[in-house]
Amino acid sequence: MDIKGYIFPDELLYDKRHFWIKDEGTFIILGMTDFAVRLAGEFVFVDIGNPGRKVEKDQMFMSVESGKWVGRVYSPIDGEIIAVNEELEFEPERINEDCYGDGWLVKISIKDRSQLADLMDVKQLEPWLIDEIKRVKGEEE
């Protein structure tokens, strides 16, 4: 779906921290949305972390950096990191180039599937995001 010029794939879930989530059954894949990436600018560092680390819902577990700004990455669910995108250690710009594909951040095993109910599909995301986009575009005008 195109929301005011920003791309949000229909098959993904989203949170209000501007991350996308792909439900793969036993685990999720987490990444940053087109809107978040374009707001941030070019990424220069990603602290990718290690598989095996346990994460908690709404807790920060990794960080990214663009233009001297450190962004914190929060887990949308309780679980365990089963894979990190190691390419980002030396090619953080993959997040900018393909945020829904090669620029994925981590894969997290799902401990409690009910937590996915807190996430939004693209239709639920739209009205909230339109306000955020209005604010950005309002600044640009």
Add this chain to the structure above:
Amino acid sequence: MDTWRLLDTGVLTAAENMALDEAILRAKSNNCVPNTLRFLQFSPPCVLVGHHQMVEQEVRIDYCKNNFIDINRRITGGGALYWDETQLGWEIFASKDHPGIPLKIEDLYKKMCEAVCYALNSLGVNARYRFRNDIEVNKRKISGTGGTELGNAFMFQGTLLIDFDVDVMLKALRIPVEKLKDKEIQSIKERVTCLKWELGYVPPLDEIKSAIVHGFSRILGVSFIQQPLSSVERKLFTEVLPEFQSMDWIEKIKYSHFKHQELRNLYKAKGGLIRVSLVMDSLLKRINSILITGDFFVYPRNAIFDLECILKNSPAQYNHISTVVTDFFKANSVSAPGLSEADFIKAIWDAVKKIDMLKEGIHPSAVNSIFTVGDDFINISKPSVLLLPYCGKRPDCDYRKKEGCNECGQCSIGDAFQLARKYGLRPITIQNYEMLEKTLWQLKKEKIDSFIGSCCEAFYAKHKDDFERIGLTGILIDVDNTTCYDLGKIIEAKLGVFENQTFLNNSLIEQVLALKVNASSNVRNINNGKSEEQI
């Protein structure tokens, strides 16, 4: 008018200041405290690396340890900074959804920096915001910035250089300047400034703080009231302080291998010498940062600083570098007597191409100890002679002023003679510049493929164009220790009467010999045709 808190936490250690950053940010994200402007200072002096930097790569740890300089890590991004007791830090903690706060990070930076520029202007300093997070005065950096966020709160911080000790900064940080010589220190001084250099004196600290408060008040449309830390923040501070004092925090970032490579190059043209020092990411795709110094004049005077800024984080591709430099020269009507933009492009590209050496197995730390004449390293092969400086022999050696060596083992020249024998090269000791020139012309007559030699970087810089005029290709390896140039004995050396001793880097000489003696040229020439575009 909205009222914010003015918080002055005074002089604290690095760990305490970093812990307070985290505590205040957490309290703000939980809406426990008002939006805040904080002032901070450091004692003892410290180096703070950016959140994602590796300490070993950015800091001269031994120097800091020996000089009681703390090392710590920020929660914000950016590069490593040296803080002493005279500098002032300023920080904004606020809600992201405050009406005066831009959502786009770039715009937020601009607004915050404009507040500080307003303050500096009121102090009589002509400051302006420079894209990519700096505040500059006549193109010289006076304040660096960075930020982070937590939930709905953000923190934006900056330094203000009040009275600055460049020498200590260069010794504490790993900045790509060659051997910390006077010229390089001077080139760094040209790129930074502080209140004292701009005003000729240091205004009282209260006056500086008051100006900054007024600047934020004006730009954000808020007023400030002085208030202390809250009990929530003090509690959080106590909880997190141990983490910020721990080596786990300070050494948090360890990349699988060094994240970047320093590359240096000298380029000579009619208009002078261009020295390029650049830092490339370890995948060797981007120029992380670049310093362009040397003996040349350029107008407008500080145009090179802007060019360095534009080249920061740009792709290490010939076409890109060429376009950026050409467009920059045109857009800014840059002129440099005796030099064209083509010279600058070549100087930069020649530095980038030094990564070829890594691909041939030269250790990253040795790359800048190798200079080439007449061609790129990768193309030079089959050396026939090993040229050695007479100053590598002991001052009391019988062979100091004549050809030959009895390989007594008392200097590095004897070992070099053994290497020459091992690899089938003819060793020639060069007594003075006249002999060098004569020797090279003779070797050219003999139609040798190339030579290997050893000389100091200063000699190479001085005579690079002489080498190229003669037209032989060769590889020169830097000498260790104090040279005639360091001691101001150039004339003596030219005449062959310099009385100090230098030391050859024989292990590097051997590595180069091993690579080149049986190699054929163009085996891995990645600079043919299209591959010139990107390494």
